[in-house]
Amino acid sequence: MTPAEALSWLYAAQLHGIKLGLDSVRELLRVFPTPDPLGVPFIHVAGTNGKGSVCALLDSACRAAGLRTGLYTSPHLVHFRERIRVNGAPIPDGRLARLLTELRDSVSGLTHPPTFFELATVAALAHFAEQQVDVAVLETGMGGRLDATNVVSPKVSVLTPIGLDHQQWLGNSLESIAAEKAGIIKPGCPAVSAPQPESVLRVFRETAHARNAEFEVITAPFEGIIGLAGSHQKWNAALAARALELSGLPVSGAEIARGFAAAQWPGRFQSLGPDLVVDGAHNPHAAKQLERTWRELRGNQKARIVLGMMRDKDAALFCAALGPIASCAVTVTVGNERTLSAEEMAGIWEQTNPGIQAQPASSLREALESGHGPTLVTGSLFLVGEALALLGGESCEPSAQ
Numbered sequence: 001m002t003p004a005e006a007l008s009w010l011y012a013a014q015l016h017g018i019k020l021g022l023d024s025v026r027e028l029l030r031v032f033p034t035p036d037p038l039g040v041p042f043i044h045v046a047g048t049n050g051k052g053s054v055c056a057l058l059d060s061a062c063r064a065a066g067l068r069t070g071l072y073t074s075p076h077l078v079h080f081r082e083r084i085r086v087n088g089a090p091i092p093d094g095r096l097a098r099l100l101t102e103l104r105d106s107v108s109g110l111t112h113p114p115t116f117f118e119l120a121t122v123a124a125l126a127h128f129a130e131q132q133v134d135v136a137v138l139e140t141g142m143g144g145r146l147d148a149t150n151v152v153s154p155k156v157s158v159l160t161p162i163g164l165d166h167q168q169w170l171g172n173s174l175e176s177i178a179a180e181k182a183g184i185i186k187p188g189c190p191a192v193s194a195p196q197p198e199s200v201l202r203v204f205r206e207t208a209h210a211r212n213a214e215f216e217v218i219t220a221p222f223e224g225i226i227g228l229a230g231s232h233q234k235w236n237a238a239l240a241a242r243a244l245e246l247s248g249l250p251v252s253g254a255e256i257a258r259g260f261a262a263a264q265w266p267g268r269f270q271s272l273g274p275d276l277v278v279d280g281a282h283n284p285h286a287a288k289q290l291e292r293t294w295r296e297l298r299g300n301q302k303a304r305i306v307l308g309m310m311r312d313k314d315a316a317l318f319c320a321a322l323g324p325i326a327s328c329a330v331t332v333t334v335g336n337e338r339t340l341s342a343e344e345m346a347g348i349w350e351q352t353n354p355g356i357q358a359q360p361a362s363s364l365r366e367a368l369e370s371g372h373g374p375t376l377v378t379g380s381l382f383l384v385g386e387a388l389a390l391l392g393g394e395s396c397e398p399s400a401q
Contacts, residue, residue, distance in 0.1 A: 028119075059137050154184070175202075282318070284321055305326045315340060331359070336382045
């Protein structure tokens with residue numbers, strides 16, 4: 001298949017929806033021609049918020065140590081190839097097309113058609129094996145226990161802050177969500193967590209004890225310089241640093257410091273000019289952190305919020321968290337079938353923030369071009385991807401999960 005044909009085939013797998021479980025991935029790995037795609041060292045990261053930032057910090061530190069790294073994250077912002085990287089470089093079009101062609105030929109006889117995320121995960125594992133990476137950093141797509149990435153046996157399992165998200169799949173309480181995330185803790189494999197509510201830590205400790213896995217919680221933020229904005233990133237950095245220490249990988253403290261200082265992670269409090277910031281926060285926990293980061297870096301300056309969200313998120317609590325830093329809101333319809341409409345989004349904003357006007361826009365372009373003063377684009381990584389593509393003069397590929 002050509003690169004365009006291969007991506008069309010992959011996106012068609014979205015018709016199979018979201019399917020949690022490991023059987024399909026294991027079956028795919030058995031029939032796929034790449035030898036030993038699970039043979040490289042892995043670091044596995046799960047949580048509700050901060051997963052991508054922690055993965056970026058881990059990847060940057062390992063590269064600073066001279067290790068050849070694989071990085072698998074989701075969703076992408078503009079191009080699918082961003083999800084699968086070796087030494088920071090997205091997978092080339094030609095190699096991705098070849099892997100997806102081999103996947104298409106391999107799945108023809110399978111009983112259950114694999115999902116988009118299962119296919120993407122196997123493609124990533126195969127690419128990392130072929131490229132003989134020294135370590136691969138994997139971000140779970142959703143949950144952990146039944147996530148497609150959970151077929152690996154990692155050097156260390158990493159748990160970022162837990163909050164309410166994806167409740168229709170993971171459960172309606174922090175404890176039930178924590179139990180799903182704890183599924184990445186493997187027998188005899190060390191695990192490290194960010195600070196969590198005690199109810200979450202209880203679940204993590206019980207799981208680790210049952211699996212004879214060393215478990216600890218970081219207690220202080222990283223004290224050095226990091227390339228990511230916001231004080232919460234100091235905690236993400238501390239988590240990544242301890243994970244590297246527990247992994248046994250040859251990464252020194254000096255290399256961790258150098259890698260963290262150079263780390264970048266697009267779409268997370270990313271400044272695109274003096275008056276434009278984009279951030280992919282999409283749940284109330286992340287919105288509260290975004291509000292704190294805005295105050296840390298912008299003081300009492302108010303933001304014009306350009307806002308679009310998915311229907312399965314808690315939009316009311318999200319909007320309430322951002323109200324204190326908002327001068328007004330401009331709402332948009334995101335290019336995703338799960339989106340709230342701009343009109344629905346405006347209604348939710350004004351219900352939760354009385355007196356702060358919300359105006360629906362006909363398009364993201366209109367929302368960005370019509371405003372003046374400090375602007376914050378947020379509510380969805382899909383929306384951030386659209387903004388980055390629009391401002392870069394590119395087309396934004398569809399995304400999933």
